[in-house]
Amino acid sequence: MFSKSFLAVYGCVIALACAGSATARSVALDSSVFVERARDASRILEPARQLVPGDRVVTVLTWRREAPGGQFTVANALPRGLYYQGSASDTEEVSTDGGRNWGKLGLMRIGRRFVTAEDVTHVRWRIQSSDASGRIAYSAIVR
Incomplete structure (x- = not known):
């Protein structure tokens, strides 16, 4: 069973990288965790x-x-107690090695086998939008 302290840490494992212009633009992120x-x-x-x-x-x-x-x-980064299920966006990429290599779930391999949702350690999205705000949602299952 996971407690509020797990959920507090889980909500703080988001990283952000900005690209594009020579001047950095500030992006604020917020995370909300729900159970279905x-x-x-x-x-x-x-x-x-x-x-x-x-x-x-x-x-x-x-x-x-x-x-x-x-x-x-x-x-x-996905906490070890969760395994990735999917995103509301089909633009996500996943990593199975702590964020060193990225690809699409279903196309990546570990050795001779295809990567499964249980192998995912990180998920990322490249946001290219003219909007000033937006949302990304994804689901995971508690192991």
Whole structure:
């Protein structure tokens, strides 16, 4: 079972890299962690307070920047107690070696076998948008 302290650390493992112009643009990131629960005949998201094995966790990363335009990269290390399921965006790349090498899930290999969701250690998105803010969501399962 994971506690609030795990969730506090989990929300702070986001890295940011800005690229594009010669002058750096400030980008602010915020992370919210939810757990998906079944209620009656539907599924709802509620703030994650405690997690147990098998829970589906949804992380929503919100970004804001002082000036629209340009591109930047958001990378997130997955805690060992979670395995990656997928992103609301098909532009994500994953790493299985701590962020040294990146590729698409389903196309990468470890030795002779294809990478699976359980192998993912990091996920990242390259954001190229004219918007001043946006959101990225992805899900994981508690091991």
